[in-house]
Amino acid sequence: MTGESRIFAGCSVLVTGGGTGIGRGVALAFARxxxxxxxxxxxxxxxxxxxxxxxAGGGEAAARPADITRAADVSALVEATARQFxxxxxxxxxxxxxxxxxxxADITEEQWHRTFDTNLTGMWLSMKYEIAHMxxxxxxxxxNIASNIGAHRRAPGLAAYAASKAAVGVLTRTAALDHIRDGVRINAVSPGxxxxxxSTLPGETPDAKAARMRDALPVGRVSSTEEIAAAVLHLASPAAASTVGADLVLDGGATA
Incomplete structure (x- = not known):
């Protein structure tokens, strides 16, 4: 890859949830x-x-343990990121x-509060301190990583998750309108x-999961973390300068 094509060269990027899954894929993509x-x-x-x-890929990164449900952790995280990079x-x-x-009727109070504390309150706190700095x-x-479940489709047994992610979509769009005149551009990606x-059921083998997804999704497979990361990079890039308050659904046609 040439220097000219490295569109985020020199930029400081913070990824919460960056230790696994989509977050790790996003971090690696930005570093590349x-x-x-x-x-x-x-x-x-x-x-x-x-x-x-x-x-290992020649990039630069830092690890910062933090609990996004704690305002003090998030504030310190943003400050440390800005100071280091x-x-x-x-x-x-x-x-x-x-x-x-x-x-x-079977969701426990602990499950409900943990889901909303992380998925919604944690998202708000993250944006609060990120926006303030920016x-x-x-x-x-x-x-913001939302979900196709909630704002875009329903699934039995997932009320707490769906409600929290639907709220993330509303929070994202409202924050986008609140702060675009501050120079802060906010969007969301909603993966399936x-x-x-x-995305793996308890005890499910890779072959069983692949068969389930062939039947469940029009595209016939799950998305890769690289595909989600590519959408995130686009929304964060100058190429999306007019994209404000969007929610890009990447779910293999499940909500088409």
């Missing part, structure tokens, strides 16, 4: 495009694995949880099933 990437999450060991993968140009909010499927330093771009452990 020249960004200096901070990955954040609760589990230090997986964050270090992501950093090692970035560095000279600012904050892009933030990608991938951190989230997927609770065990349960009918509405608008004070010339702007930036934020991409992605090739991560989150």
């Amino acid at each position: 495009q020249g960004a200096r990437v901070t990955v954040a999450g609760r589990t230090g060991s997986t964050l270090k694995e992501t950093v090692a993968l970035v560095e 000279g600012g904050l140009d892009v933030a990608v909010n991938c951190a989230g949880v997927f609770p065990p499927p349960a009918a509405v 608008r004070a330093h010339g702007g930036g771009a934020i991409v 099933p992605v090739d991560t452990p989150m």
Whole structure:
């Protein structure tokens, strides 16, 4: 890849939930495009694995353990990212949880609150401090990971998850309108099933999962983390300068 094609060269990018799955794929994709990437999450060991993968590819990254449900953690995370890498140009909010499927009457209070604390309150806190820094330093771009479940389709047994992700879509669009005049451009990506452990049923083999997805999705397969990352990079790039408050659905035709 030539220097001219590295469209995020020199940019500082923060990825929450960067230790695994979509977050890791996003971090690696930004690093390949020249960004200096901070990955954040609760589990230090997986964050270090992501950093090692970035560095093995010649990129630069830092691991910062943080709990996005705690305002003090998020504030410190943004400050540390800006201090180490000279600012904050892009933030990608991938951190989230997927609770065990349960009918509405069977969801426990703990499951409900944990889901909303992470998927919604954590998303709000992340944006709150990211936006505050960006608008004070010339702007930036934020991409939130939502879901095709919630705002775009329903699924039995997933009420808490669907409600939290539907709210993320509303939060994203409202924040986009609130802060575009501050120079902060905010959008979302709503994946369907992605090739991560989150899309695998308990005890399911790779062959069984592949067969299930062939039947469930028009495209006949799950999306790769690389496909989701490519959409995130586009929304964060200058090529999407007029894209504000969008929710890009990548679900293999499930909601077509």
